[in-house]
Amino acid sequence: MRLRGIAVVWGVLAVAAAAGLFRLKYEVIALEERLATLTHAIEADRRAIHVLRAEWSYFNDPDSLDKRVGAKLDLVPMDPAHIIALDALPFRPKPVGETAGGPARPPRVLNPGSAAPIPVPGQKPATLAEYTVMRTQP
Amino acid sequence: MMPALLRSLVRRSSRRGAFLYPGAEIRDLPGAQGRHPARVRVSVEGQAKAAVEVGRNRLAITAGVFALAFCVIAGRLVDLMALNGGEAEAMAAAMAASDGPVVGAVVARSDIVDRNGVILATNLPTVNLYADTRAILDPEEAARRLVQLFPDMEYGETRDKLASGGHFVYLRRHLTPEQQEAVNLLGQPGLEFEPTERRVYPQGPLAAHVLGATSTDNHGIAGIESSFDRYLLEKAEPLQLSLDVRVQHAVRDVLLKAVDRFHAIAGAALVADVRTGEILALVSLPDYQPEAFSGAPADSRRNRATLGVYEMGSTFKLVNTALGLEVGGYHVTDGFDASHPLRMAGFTIHDDHAQARWLSIEEILVHSSNIGSAKMALAIGGDAQKAFLDRLGLLSPISLELPEVGKPLYPDPWRPINTVTISYGHGVAVTPVHMVNAVMPLVNGGWYRPATLLRQDPEAPPPGHQVVSARTSDTMRSLMRRVVTDGTGRKADVAGYLVGGKTGTAEKNEHGRYRHKALLPSFVAAFPMDDPRYVVLAMLDEPKGIPETHGFAAAGWxxxxxxxxxxxxxxxxxxxxxxxxxxxxAPEVRFATASGDAGRAVH
Structure with a gap:
């Protein structure tokens, strides 16, 4: 009986292994086909990219670009005068009528408090008492 | 019991006894001890025993052989089923060895790209048209239709080819995809295509003299294509040059216009990086379409920038001045008497821009005095002059990555009259690349790096060797700047770029005689002179005087x-x-930047 049991187990194992191998075999074949298809597609794409890169280079030939830009656009080759350092840019010009000596600037707020620095109608002007504690900025 | 068995065996063989079923004889005789199983002990002796042993051994061996055979079969089955009989392993090994099937080169010859990766030369897949004439039904009809498609093919020749009976007769090379489809649409049997590749140069003649050309079977026959033929055929990655197509185009464009404007017969120009020795632009005019190299005239194929050797004229005074400062130990304020022409060995040396007075070394360069240069060279001596020129690489072929490199011509023996003429650039003929390579150490702190056409790593510039001191280089910079601000090179100045340089107008030497009307003006410049980055050389071959230059054809014009x-x-x-x-x-800007980086804004 024991012998027969072992034989059955081996038999089942053998059939299972055969079935597994069979399945594996066909799975591998399918995967290989897929790999070949993909590789082929990638190769075709790479060839196309190669040709397109050459075409891109051909259409970006500086000589023909130069001619086309000259004919169709208002662009000129860059000149040294077109380049300036940021800190060499002049400040914004002063508004007309402003004098150098006494600009009509609002007074600086030296004592931030409840009083408005500029007397506005309806607002309480700053009192002298508040100015006594103010510290002058250097 | 045993005797009973033996007896029964004997009995069975000797005489007919009672019928016994097979095996019954080894049982107890009926009635002896009921029907108990026999207790048999076989004990064979002698010959019989040996026979049984042999039988058992044979059985064991046979079983072993069978077991082995089945194991082999099982192993082979697994191998075949799961591993494809070693094919899979071979495939895996091949994949592991290469970087995979999709990494290899697409085409047989790799690309050449510029320093920014712009394609300068590449292979495109095309097809060749050939005929298997045995399959052609009607050669005349096929020839007629092919000639309709390709008008440049000749009918008679095509028909003869188609009727020749060969099974592989080339009809036409490198068909475009449209042409291939058109041939397919003819529906003629026997017209076949052979896949092939064709070298194309998308930028046209832009960098023709650097790239060179390839033959129809994709082998380099000139330029980089020739010197890197094996690299291009074996490596998958592109070959990166030091050229920059933008710079190359700008330089070529300007040179084309200059050649046209000054009615020159040819021109050459170079731009090189003084820190690495990389050549950013190399133009030689006239040039050619690299695809049509073999049909181009020899004059166009000649690379004037690297192959042509020329007496460079006064640009050599840069080298001479550096010689005085470095070897002679002179100071820029030292000087020589240039008030009278110099007579030597039957020659009289004049100045083109004669000042007729004592000139300092600075003035000798700025006014391009032949007399002053000659006297300085004589004072230093011919041997030191020769050694200094050799140190600057002016006497040996340039180590550029091109097959077309010119060999400098210099006098042997080096007589005093040669020392005199060489001081102002006659008597030694070098290529424009030599000149650029010699000027680089004069402005970059003294470091000589061989000019190269291959891109260098910007982080690790190639090691150079110091040929002049940093002090000499500093002095040369300010002298070159003076030539442009106050001397013969004023027209080369570009506001803001602190251009420095030196003009040179050589008379062409043909068959040992100088032709006064055939000039070879050149200008070698570096910029910006406070921290030189690039050396530029422009050379024109036989320009004519034009009204704008008041009829002058000298380099300054x-x-x-x-x-x-x-x-x-x-x-x-x-x-x-x-x-x-x-x-x-504005003043306030100056004020605002005074505390910061003022030097940058208001230099």
């Missing part, structure tokens, strides 16, 4: 403005920031 125009075009491309106040700077 044509080569210098050409070099200036090149610098104005390429400096913004190369990212060199212009110096100096290009626009009037």
């Amino acid at each position: 044509n080569a210098a403005p050409t070099a200036g125009a090149m610098i104005a075009r390429i400096a913004p491309i190369l990212g060199v920031r212009p110096r100096g106040p290009e626009t009037p700077v």
Whole structure:
């Protein structure tokens, strides 16, 4: 009986292994086909990219670009005068009528408090008492 | 019991006894001890025993052989089923060895690209049309239709080819995809295509003299294509050159216009990086379409920048001045008497821009005095002069990656009259690349690096060797700047780029005689002179005087403005920031930047 049991187990194992191998075999074949298809597609794409890169280079030939830009656009080759350092840019010009000596600037707020620095109608002007504690900025 | 068995055996063989079923004889005789199983002990002796042993051994061996065979079969089955009989392993090994099937080269010859990766040369897949004439039904009809498609093919020749009976007769090379489809649409049997590749140069003649050309079977026959033939055929990755197509185009464009404007027969121009020795632009005019190399005239195929050797004229005074400062130990304020022409060995040396007085070394260079240069060279001596020229690489072939490199011509023996003429650039013939390579150490702190056409790692510039001191280099910079601000090179100045340089107008030497009307003006420049980055050389071959130059054809009138125009075009491309106040700077800006980086804004 024991012998027969072992034989059955081996038999089942053998059939299972055969079935597994069979399945594996066909799975591998399918995967290989897929790999070949993909590789082929990638190769075709790479060839196309190669040709397109050459075409891109051909259409970006500086000589023909130069001619086309000259004919169709208002662009000129860059000149040294077109380049300036940021800190060499002049400040914004002063508004007309402003004098150098006494600009009509609002007074600086030296004592931030409840009083408005500029007397506005309806607002309480700053009192002298508040100015006594103010510290002058250097 | 045993005797009973033996007896029964004997009995069975000797006489007929009672019928016994097979095996019954080894049982107890009926009635002896009921029907108990027999207790048999077989004990064979002698010959019989040996026979049984042999039988058992044979059985065991046979079983072993069978077991082995089945194991082999099982192993082979697994191998075949799961591993494809070693094919899979071979495939895996091949994949592991290469970087996979999709990494290899697409085409048989790899690309050549510029320093920014722009394709300069590449292979495109095309097809060749050939005929298997045995399959052609009607050669005349096929020839007629092919000639309709390709009008440049000749009918008679095509028909003869188609009727020749060969099974592989080339009809036409490198069909475009449209042409291939058109041939397919003819529906003629026997017209076949052979896949092949064709070298194309998308930029046309732009870098023709650097790239060279390839033959129809994709082998390099000139330029980089020839010197890197094996690299291009074996490596998958592109070959990266030091050229920059933008700079190359700007330089070629300016040079083309200059050649046209000054009615020159040819021209050459170079731009090189003084820190690495990389050549950013190399133009030789006239040039050619690289695809049509074999049909181009020899004059176009000649690379004037690397192969042609020329007496460079006064640009050599840069070398001579450096010789005086470095070897002679002179100071720029030292000078020589240039008040009278110098007579030597039957020659009289004049000055073109004669000042007729004592000149300092600075003035000798700025006014391009032949007499002063000659006297300085004589004072230093011919041997030291020769050694210094050799140190600057001017006497040996240039180590450029091109097959077309010219060999310098210099006198042997080196007589005093040669020392005199060489001091102002006659008597030694070098290529323009030599000149650029010799000027580089004069402005970059003294470091000589061989000129190269291959891109170098910007982080690790190639090691150079010091040929002149940093002090000499500093002095040469300010002298070259003086030539442009106050001397013969004024027309080369570009506001903001602190151009420095030297003009040179050589008379062409043909068959040992100098032709006064055939000039070879050149200008070698470096910029920006406070921190030189690039050396530029412009050379024109036999330009004519034109009304704008008041009929002059000297370098100051044509080569210098050409070099200036090149610098104005390429400096913004190369990212060199212009110096100096290009626009009037308001006082408050100066005030505002005084605390910060004022030097940058108001230099």
